[in-house]
Amino acid sequence: MRYTTKVLKCRRIGDSYSVELEKCEFYPDGAGGQLGDRGKVGKSNVLEVIRENGRTILKVDKELESNKEYTVEISENRRFDIAQQHTAQHILSRAFENLFNLQTVGFHMGEEISTIDLNTLSIDWSMVEKAEDLSNEIIWKDLTVEIIFEDFENLEKYDLRKISEKIKKLEKVRLVKIGDFDVNACGGFHVESTGQIGLVKVIHFEKVKGKYTRLEYIAGKRILNYIRTLEGRERKLFEITKASKDDLITKVQKLLDNSKDQKKKITYLVEDLKKKVILELENDPIVINDIKVYTYSSTTELIEVLASIFQKKEKSIFLGFDLFKNFVIITCNNDELGANDLIKEILKNFEGKGGGSKKRANVVLQKKLTIEDIEKIVNDILDFIKQQHF
Ligand SMILES: [Zn+2]
Structure with missing residues (x-):
């Protein structure tokens, strides 16, 4: 996304600059649990997008002139990645609800991995795999993702997963509807149809806060990057152990046994x-x-x-x-x-x-x-x- 606008204010704060634009289309960091936009104002890189007192403040790395017009560029690649992670969360959350009646009580999107907190302490990999299978079926069906603005009093007709306190204060609620599979109130970025997510994968889970299970998941291109990292690690292991794909584990086990034996x-x-x-x-x-x-x-x-x-x-x-x-x-x-x-x-x-x-x-x-x-x-x-x- 590219447009031209005026810089209203630019102030130096430590090593960076705090900038206010006349027209600011940058999505703020952390809003709705998701990542904020990044991009450029002129030649200056946007490092942070802060929402305070109804205004959006950009933290940038180079000084900009006040009252001057600049070309603003918002990274589409980053937005698409955010949309993939976010829509994947809607689908995974619904899958756990449909299959195991487990509710999502928390969500956090990270630069590399994102997390969903489920209201249970007992989960195993076979359950996770069932939820992954259902989620990926939905992804491959390429269902349309619709954005609907609905009056608060009409929300009853939708099977919403969760109605937060914030939503109760709104007149018009922004709903994200994924075919007939899921509908939920959300303000973030989403893909246009589920096929754009490509794939979703849970990579780890652990107990948190004594009552929830936190799932770590990745979607879209992040999975490709993840596989590349794993492959790199595996190649390094093959190199060090001189093992092949078939005997890597046996060989590592043997090395550990030998080492124990030597210690004795x-x-x-x-x-x-x-x-x-x-x-x-x-x-x-x-x-x-x-x-x-x-x-x-x-x-x-x-x-x-x-x-x-x-x-x-x-x-x-x-x-x-x-x-x-x-x-x-x-x-x-x-x-x-x-x-x-x-x-x-x-x-x-x-x-x-x-x-x-x-x-x-x-x-x-x-x-x-x-x-x-x-x-x-x-x-x-x-x-x-x-x-x-x-
Ligand atoms: Zn969302």
């Missing part, structure tokens, strides 16, 4: 190795100022177990290095020094993130640790301990 084996090996390493370390500690310093490099699993054991030994310090994850763990069991102080010493020469308490602290360093790095860290810490005067 690691726990067993750590238990086995622990005793030997403790003996080895206890026989040969570095002693400085009466403090015994133990250092060991291995995997996180082993150094964490060792840390927990040496943490209990009085007047001791343990320095554990993970050779695979640039992870360092330190425990201190003496009154004068804190493990967190020693982590700070490491961070003077190496970049990383860490911290902890006086008793136990750890750090993940940005750089992959070489044997030389570990030697440097150990020597720096030993020097630091020597410099302390207890």
Whole structure:
């Protein structure tokens, strides 16, 4: 939609501009639970359409001159998408009502997905699929969608799904009639005939507010985009797992089982190795100022177990290095020094993130640790301990 009109006012607000047009055809954001229009005024993009005190205010990204004529463009593609989602909601809501006597108590349209709240807590996928089937049959019948303006007192002759408090105040009510399938009061955009929706699909549902079920659905082109996203994800999975369509799930399950199995084996090996390493370390500690310093490099699993054991030994310090994850763990069991102080010493020469308490602290360093790095860290810490005067 394209037309020419005058900009009445333009005010800067933060990074954007607030604009009022002489003739404004933009549908406001959130009105009737639906999305607002987007488009352009001159070269300026419309970011938001706000309705306040009977006026429509546009939030735009570039400054416009007051009292100047501009070409206004409203995005037809967006309106069509909104119409597809909105009409699909009417059909889905009626399908759940006809099939299961469930009422729609809430509706919200989003940029990517829209939601319908049903007044029930018990729904399963077989019910959802039945409602989807009925809705899509209605879509493929290509029923005409009529807009009827009716006097409030005549509404009785229609089988309306819901009459809201707002409608009760109106003299003329805007009805949206979908063949003989559904009729409901609504002010938003709708397609001209149901075939234009193409397809509707519920993609997720969950319990909300302790008494409703929220359905997430998409319609029209959004389904194509959704399938493309799923396909992209699936292709990536095939690539990573080297699986085919037929054995993807079996292969992923096998990988998970293997991983569980490996974890069990690691726990067993750590238990086995622990005793030997403790003996080895206890026989040969570095002693400085009466403090015994133990250092060991291995995997996180082993150094964490060792840390927990040496943490209990009085007047001791343990320095554990993970050779695979640039992870360092330190425990201190003496009154004068804190493990967190020693982590700070490491961070003077190496970049990383860490911290902890006086008793136990750890750090993940940005750089992959070489044997030389570990030697440097150990020597720096030993020097630091020597410099302390207890
Ligand atoms: Zn509607």
